[in-house]
């Protein structure tokens with residue numbers, strides 16, 4: 001994988017069989033493979049919390065101060081489904097930045113200070129020659145708006161993607177464009193027309 005410049009993505013395919021050296025797709029096509037890597041997603045490891053009697057619902061349920069249903073137990077990070085103050089709903093994300101910030105916030109709570117889950121989730125990732133940062137918490141049902149040219153596989157893609165629900169920006173991701181996170185973060189939660197979001201002639205800082 002590391003030697004590949006870019007993989008070829010085959011979406012919407014069913015895998016019928018995997019052998020030591022081949023993968024047979026639903027349509028009968030057989031692909032040769034040196035190594036087959038199976039990605040099946042991740043689920044929170046909540047057995048211990050359940051056994052302890054904590055409320056669990058897609059993770060260990062906490063209030064906005066990271067307190068679980070037991071007064072002496074707090075939960076943060078990937079395993080926690082935490083009430084987000086801005087969204088008014090539970091959010092459970094698997095982001096490094098959130099795990100770090102929640103650790104700092106729960107330490108403040110334990111010291112008697114008033115800290116809450118009130119920031120927009122953020123992650124960064126590099127996929128081959130695409131570097132990206134994402135802020136917010138979009139959903140697969142949201143409308144998607146692209147500013148710039150979507151990457152065409154040549155590796156020259158520089159673009160920003162916005163997710164919107166009822167005209168309100170729920171998340172934004174910059175790809176191979178840098179130093180725009182402050183502007184994108186300011187847009188999350190704002191109502192902005194899709195036309196303006198997509199228009200490269202409108203400065204990001206002027207959208208909010």
Ligand SMILES: Cc1cc2nc3c(=O)[nH]c(=O)nc-3n(C[C@H](O)[C@H](O)[C@H](O)COP(=O)(O)OP(=O)(O)OC[C@H]3O[C@@H](n4cnc5c(N)ncnc54)[C@H](O)[C@@H]3O)c2cc1C
Nearest residue numbers: 045048076077078079094095096097099122123124125126
């Ligand atoms: C392959 C991969 C790539 C990723 N890439 C990115 C990325 O590019 N950007 C990004 O933002 N995030 C990324 N993440 C997510 C990021 O790593 C996690 O969000 C972050 O590590 C969560 O921290 P955590 O402390 O909540 O959980 P973890 O880091 O999973 O730590 C939980 C710890 O608890 C231990 N544990 C579990 N059960 C028990 C038990 N019963 N008793 C004692 N110990 C227990 C586990 O062994 C583990 O050490 C990636 C994750 C993976 C797996």
